[in-house]
Amino acid sequence: MENLIKGQRLALSGLVTGNVVQLGLASAGVALDFACFGLDAAGKLSDDRYMTFFNQPRTPCGGVETAAPSGDAAGFSYQLDRLPASIERLVVTAAIDGDATMAQLGSGHLRLLDGGRELARYTYAGADFAQEKAVMLGEFYRKDGSWRFMAVGQGFNGGLDALVAHFGGVVAQAVAEPEPAPPPKISLSKISLTKAGQTHKVSLEKGAGAPGKLTVKASWVDNGDGDDDNDDLDLRVGILLPNGQMRFIQAPDTPGNFGAMPFVRHLGDVAGASGKEPATETVEVNPALAQHYGGTVGLVFSVYSAVANGAVSVASMRPKMVMQYGEQIVECAFDFRLSKAADDDTVYTYVIGMARITPDSIILEPSGKTSEPGSEATPWLSWQGENLQLAFNGPVVFKGEDKEDEDDCNADNPRRYIA
Numbered sequence: 001m002e003n004l005i006k007g008q009r010l011a012l013s014g015l016v017t018g019n020v021v022q023l024g025l026a027s028a029g030v031a032l033d034f035a036c037f038g039l040d041a042a043g044k045l046s047d048d049r050y051m052t053f054f055n056q057p058r059t060p061c062g063g064v065e066t067a068a069p070s071g072d073a074a075g076f077s078y079q080l081d082r083l084p085a086s087i088e089r090l091v092v093t094a095a096i097d098g099d100a101t102m103a104q105l106g107s108g109h110l111r112l113l114d115g116g117r118e119l120a121r122y123t124y125a126g127a128d129f130a131q132e133k134a135v136m137l138g139e140f141y142r143k144d145g146s147w148r149f150m151a152v153g154q155g156f157n158g159g160l161d162a163l164v165a166h167f168g169g170v171v172a173q174a175v176a177e178p179e180p181a182p183p184p185k186i187s188l189s190k191i192s193l194t195k196a197g198q199t200h201k202v203s204l205e206k207g208a209g210a211p212g213k214l215t216v217k218a219s220w221v222d223n224g225d226g227d228d229d230n231d232d233l234d235l236r237v238g239i240l241l242p243n244g245q246m247r248f249i250q251a252p253d254t255p256g257n258f259g260a261m262p263f264v265r266h267l268g269d270v271a272g273a274s275g276k277e278p279a280t281e282t283v284e285v286n287p288a289l290a291q292h293y294g295g296t297v298g299l300v301f302s303v304y305s306a307v308a309n310g311a312v313s314v315a316s317m318r319p320k321m322v323m324q325y326g327e328q329i330v331e332c333a334f335d336f337r338l339s340k341a342a343d344d345d346t347v348y349t350y351v352i353g354m355a356r357i358t359p360d361s362i363i364l365e366p367s368g369k370t371s372e373p374g375s376e377a378t379p380w381l382s383w384q385g386e387n388l389q390l391a392f393n394g395p396v397v398f399k400g401e402d403k404e405d406e407d408d409c410n411a412d413n414p415r416r417y418i419a
Contacts, residue, residue, distance in 0.1 A: 003120070022114070029126065031194065035053035036053070041088045059083075063078065069113055078140070089140065091139040092139065093160075096133045102131075103130055110151070120149070134155070134160060138152050196365075212287075214324075216323050217280050218301065219319070235302075237301055245418050289357045300367075300379045301354070323353075353365060370392075
């Protein structure tokens with residue numbers, strides 16, 4: 001493994017054994033948004049589809065996609081031979097979404113990997129910068145028909161929107177009227193909720209132009225222990241009705257329905273994460289949920305590690321949740337690893353977030369709460385005035401098991417989900 005310094009270049013031929021290069025990213029002290037810009041020979045983002053970031057996780061050709069290697073907070077996976085000839089450079093950037101500056105950064109790193117084997121690492125820290133709000137960390141570039149990598153480490157005074165403008169794009173919200181031949185427009189609308197107790201309200205637009213669904217994605221990464229059989233979480237959704245009754249959605253047993261009761265649909269079970277690619281399970285929520293049920297509806301989104309998968313720390317898979325409604329994105333990224341339950345292999349359930357849906361809005365909040373050690377009880381919601389009360393005392397629900405077996409486990413629990 002080679003430690004790179006600013007400006008150092010590295011030829012990839014002879015180092016990479018396959019056709020996939022992974023890039024891992026991490027930082028401490030300041031939350032960063034990472035992006036990868038695919039630039040043409042003029043150094044411009046001539047095709048907005050080749051900016052890869054939280055709101056656009058994959059290029060059309062599949063040459064670049066967001067994927068955090070095991071042990072990193074973020075990252076990208078590259079299949080450089082898939083990129084069109086028009087893409088000459090891939091610039092990896094980090095930007096601050098908030099009032100902080102890069103000088104407040106504790107430390108960070110960028111590392112290149114080949115099949116989990118670390119090839120090179122470039123480290124950076126707040127001491128390397130001043131009042132910049134973004135940095136160009138590194139770039140892949142073509143030379144003599146092959147790809148190379150360079151550690152850049154160049155600070156940039158603007159944030160992510162300024163980087164887009166620097167590379168020839170335009171942030172969509174900043175444009176009132178399109179020019180005859182406008183530069184590509186990039187939507188950067190994202191809110192990150194990182195602390196328990198934070199909330200964010202999203203307006204549910206009315207009219208023919210309103211988005212047709214609310215999409216919620218839970219993702220997690222390989223825990224890095226070398227075992228491929230215990231990186232499996234399951235996304236579950238509890239639905240609290242205005243009358244206090246609860247419904248329950250999980251795949252494949254109770255996937256739900258988008259256009260009819262319960263107006264929430266799970267898109268399918270994912271077996272597990274790998275060292276090369278995080279796992280993601282997706283739920284679609286009908287935005288008209290409150291109208292269908294006649295009042296405010298509560299939702300609890302949790303991930304669960306079954307005992308049959310082997311005892312493993314749920315926190316080691318760093319679960320998080322992203323909700324998208326149109327161009328509005330809200331991420332519940334509470335760092336579960338800071339919880340006192342993070343290292344307990346017998347904590348099986350973690351609530352990533354909760355939501356209240358009214359006829360005209362959705363209010364989302366991260367949780368950071370876990371089940372008691374050894375318990376497989378599911379999260380249960382109740383109304384406390386207009387707010388949600390969360391408890392881990394719901395009935396046990398085993399994926400793929402007979403309902404009679406579940407009834408035996410819940411003989412002393414009066415709570416039941418309704419069909």
